[in-house]
Amino acid sequence: MKSMFELDVPVPSKRSLIVRNIKEVSKEQREIALKKTEYSMFSFPADMLVLDFLSDSGSSSMTDLQWASLFHGDESYGRNKGYYVLLDAIRDTFERGDKPKKVINLILSGETNVKTLMDELYLKAFKGGFVNGGVHQLARPNAFIVPQGRCAEHLLFSTIASILKENNPNKEYYIPNNGHFDTTEANITANGIIPINLFSVNLFEDFPSDQMDVKNPFKGNMDSEELKAFIQNKGVESIPLIYLTITNNTAAGQPVSLKNIKEISEIARSCNIPLFFDACRFAENAYFIKKFEEGYNNYSILKIVQEMFSQVDGFTISFKKDGLANIGGGLFFRDKGIFYKKFSTNGNIGTKLKEKQILTFGNDSYGGLSGRDIMALAVGLYEVVKEPYLAERIRQVREFARKLANNGVPIVLPAGGHAVYINVEEFFKGTAMEIDDFGGVGFTIELLKHYGIRACELGPFAFEWDKKTPEQRKGILNLVRFAVPRNVYDTSHIDYAVAAITELHRNRDKIPKVKVSRGINLRLRHFQSGLLPIYTNEN
Ligand SMILES: *Cc1c(COP(=O)(O)O)cnc(C)c1O
Numbered sequence: 001m002k003s004m005f006e007l008d009v010p011v012p013s014k015r016s017l018i019v020r021n022i023k024e025v026s027k028e029q030r031e032i033a034l035k036k037t038e039y040s041m042f043s044f045p046a047d048m049l050v051l052d053f054l055s056d057s058g059s060s061s062m063t064d065l066q067w068a069s070l071f072h073g074d075e076s077y078g079r080n081k082g083y084y085v086l087l088d089a090i091r092d093t094f095e096r097g098d099k100p101k102k103v104i105n106l107i108l109s110g111e112t113n114v115k116t117l118m119d120e121l122y123l124k125a126f127k128g129g130f131v132n133g134g135v136h137q138l139a140r141p142n143a144f145i146v147p148q149g150r151c152a153e154h155l156l157f158s159t160i161a162s163i164l165k166e167n168n169p170n171k172e173y174y175i176p177n178n179g180h181f182d183t184t185e186a187n188i189t190a191n192g193i194i195p196i197n198l199f200s201v202n203l204f205e206d207f208p209s210d211q212m213d214v215k216n217p218f219k220g221n222m223d224s225e226e227l228k229a230f231i232q233n234k235g236v237e238s239i240p241l242i243y244l245t246i247t248n249n250t251a252a253g254q255p256v257s258l259k260n261i262k263e264i265s266e267i268a269r270s271c272n273i274p275l276f277f278d279a280c281r282f283a284e285n286a287y288f289i290k291k292f293e294e295g296y297n298n299y300s301i302l303k304i305v306q307e308m309f310s311q312v313d314g315f316t317i318s319f320k321k322d323g324l325a326n327i328g329g330g331l332f333f334r335d336k337g338i339f340y341k342k343f344s345t346n347g348n349i350g351t352k353l354k355e356k357q358i359l360t361f362g363n364d365s366y367g368g369l370s371g372r373d374i375m376a377l378a379v380g381l382y383e384v385v386k387e388p389y390l391a392e393r394i395r396q397v398r399e400f401a402r403k404l405a406n407n408g409v410p411i412v413l414p415a416g417g418h419a420v421y422i423n424v425e426e427f428f429k430g431t432a433m434e435i436d437d438f439g440g441v442g443f444t445i446e447l448l449k450h451y452g453i454r455a456c457e458l459g460p461f462a463f464e465w466d467k468k469t470p471e472q473r474k475g476i477l478n479l480v481r482f483a484v485p486r487n488v489y490d491t492s493h494i495d496y497a498v499a500a501i502t503e504l505h506r507n508r509d510k511i512p513k514v515k516v517s518r519g520i521n522l523r524l525r526h527f528q529s530g531l532l533p534i535y536t537n538e539n
Contacts, residue, residue: 013392014487017064022050030449038518038530039445041454050452051493053482056418058320058327060486062376066324069379072107073372081107082374083365084121087131087143089378090332093385094282094315095129097306104378130314130332137364141350142340144331144357145367145374149280149318150183151360152331156316159352160240161191163343174234177243177278178222179250182462184243184278184316186524193240197475198226199251204423207413209405212398216292216414220248220285221260227267236271241339245278246285246308250458252479253281253416255288258296258307265311274339277315282308283322284417287390301385313337321418324380324486327373389487393417397484400494407502412479419483422501424459427480428508435460437513438531440480443504445533446511451500456481461514462526512536 002008025048037043046052052059074080085104092100103120111117126133131143146152164173175188176196188195200221207217222244231239244264247255268275286304290296296304309315314333319325331353333339343349354364361368369377383389394417401415410426424440433439440457447453459478460466468476482497504511518530 010392010395011388013388016061023047025050025452027450030452034445034449039441039514039533040529040531041444041448041456042527044448044454046454048452049448049454051454051489051497053419053453053455053484053497055456056321056483056485057318058325059488060320060324060326061488062324062326062380063383063487065383066376066379069108069375070372073370073375075371077366078363079122079365080371080374082371082378083145086145086374086378087133087137088121089381090131090143090330091126091129093302093381094305094309094332095131097303098300100302100382102382104382108379128335130309130334132335136335140335140340140348141354141364142333142335144353144364145369146329146331146357146361147327147368148320148329149181149278149316150187150329151368152316152318152329153184153187155331155353155356155360157187157191157193159349159356160343161193163346163349163352164240165192166346172238173240174230174238175241175243176222176227176230176239177245178220178256179245179248180243181245181249181278181280182458182524182526184245190523196230197250198223198230199475200254203251203254203477204412209402209413212402212414216255216288218255218257218260218288218293219414220246220251220254220256220416222256222264224260224263224267227264231267231271231273236273239271239273240342242268242273242275243278244275244312245280247281247288247417249280249418251477252412252421253419253481254412255285255292255417257293258289258304259293261308261311268313269338272338272342274313274333274337274342275311276333276339277309277312277317279309279315279317280321281417282317283384283390284394286385287387287394288417290387291394301387301390305385313339319377319380322384323377324384325373325377328369328377330367393486396489396494399491400482400484400498403494403498404501407498407505409501409505419481421458421482422480424457424478424480427505428511431509431511433511433513435478436466438515439511439513440478441514441531442511442533443480443508445514445531446504447500450504451496453497453500456483457526461516464525467521 088103127136173193174196180195185195200219203219247253286301289304316331319328398415401420404411410423412421428439438461440459441461444455458481463476512533512535515532516529517532522528
């Protein structure tokens with residue numbers, strides 16, 4: 001019951017001051033473009049879309065504070081101002097909880113006291129955490145800025161794979177995860193290590209849509225019993241790393257509880273295996289913990305983030321997600337932690353990573369980013385942990401899900417933090433669509449053709465079901481993802497998408513099967529192969 005003067009609508013958290021008009025494009029024009037781009041969602045011209053739910057990656061609107069920070073961007077080749085600011089923003093965000101230092105304000109406010117700048121920013125020494133500073137970062141590098149998350153993955157996996165092979169050329173290695181993201185899985189595989197998914201057992205359990213504001217089953221968790229059994233079975237020496245992805249993008253964007261993080265951390269530590277986060281949506285995950293996990297309601301987001309990260313030995317991250325930035329990624333590991341010790345027996349692992357970073361992306365103080373990008377990213381880290389923003393963000397995704405569920409469209413419930421996922425198997429129940437007909441792809445083609453809305457299949461096509469063993473097939477979910485860009489859409493956009501998806505669901509028997517027309521064996525084929533919808537008399 002709401003009391004007098006109380007409202008049952010949320011308080012708005014932002015105003016928009018820039019408008020981009022959407023072009024009027026006809027269905028015929030979209031059909032021509034679809035045909036000429038081989039029906040690949042990744043190749044369709046974005047400017048011809050009404051709504052784009054392909055990815056929430058790098059597609060966020062920046063805030064006014066981020067735009068303003070671009071003017072402070074420093075394009076120097078060595079040790080630009082933003083480098084120091086970003087490293088300290090990372091300490092603030094992931095390590096300092098309720099006591100951020102915000103030395104970024106020295107730069108944004110034009111501090112001219114050089115001694116202050118030297119003491120607080122440029123020469124200050126740090127050690128022991130995820131970001132060594134001053135002389136310690138030179139002696140023991142442990143913070144690596146790169147353009148994207150996958151660059152961090154490449155740095156990490158290619159470097160440890162060559163160390164592992166040096167030590168033992170014929171051994172098989174495994175990296176378990178609560179759900180490997182596609183680029184993570186591909187980077188691990190490309191380096192001869194075997195990625196393993198240990199999804200939570202409750203992932204496909206039913207959940208009533210009217211309970212979404214009340215509770216959350218944290219379906220993104222890792223199955224800790226499976227992990228223990230896996231370690232027992234393969235042996236500690238076969239597992240160079242354990243990964244936890246927060247939130248679990250591949251498992252329908254579901255959050256991971258702090259209880260699970262602590263459990264997995266305990267298991268990893270007891271085996272002396274380093275535990276890493278794939279930390280892409282750390283802030284959204286922290287918001288779920290605050291809202292739904294017992295004991296954290298009175299914690300700030302920053303304090304929860306601090307507690308989460310206190311449990312791990314390192315992390316890779318794409319700042320294109322929760323950084324609110326349009327570009328950026330990083331790799332960070334605990335100074336003299338388990339990872340450092342394990343991989344430094346034959347020379348400092350940090351130095352090896354730094355050499356590869358310089359070889360591939362640029363020197364350590366810009367890592368392939370412009371000075372402007374670095375500033376926008378540093379400011380973004382402070383923006384993204386603000387609770388009113390996060391509340392609105394998660395509320396919008398949930399509203400999208402609730403409206404679809406109310407219209408009878410089968411989706412994964414509860415909604416995760418960044419996306420709504422259609423359960424494709426349920427969607428096509430009662431039709432002739434088989435798993436290797438790629439119905440999810442057919443659905444995305446029709447949605448784009450009729451309504452100008454772009455989404456992404458993350459199922460048998462993307463995860464290459466037809467090329468996998470029966471055992472590996474068990475790790476493939478059949479989903480279509482609607483990833484919601486941050487701070488871009490309002491209720492009118494959501495309502496348009498819901499109406500379009502609902503109408504297609506009603507006409508699901510007319511959705512075409514799809515064949516791969518070119519490049520069926522390409523690696524990461526969902527980014528590059530050509531497709532062909534098979535229209536019959538019925539559709
Ligand atoms: C996006 C993403 C990545 C890769 O990051 P990029 O910046 O796209 O290279 C890795 N893991 C997860 C969970 C992601 O969502």
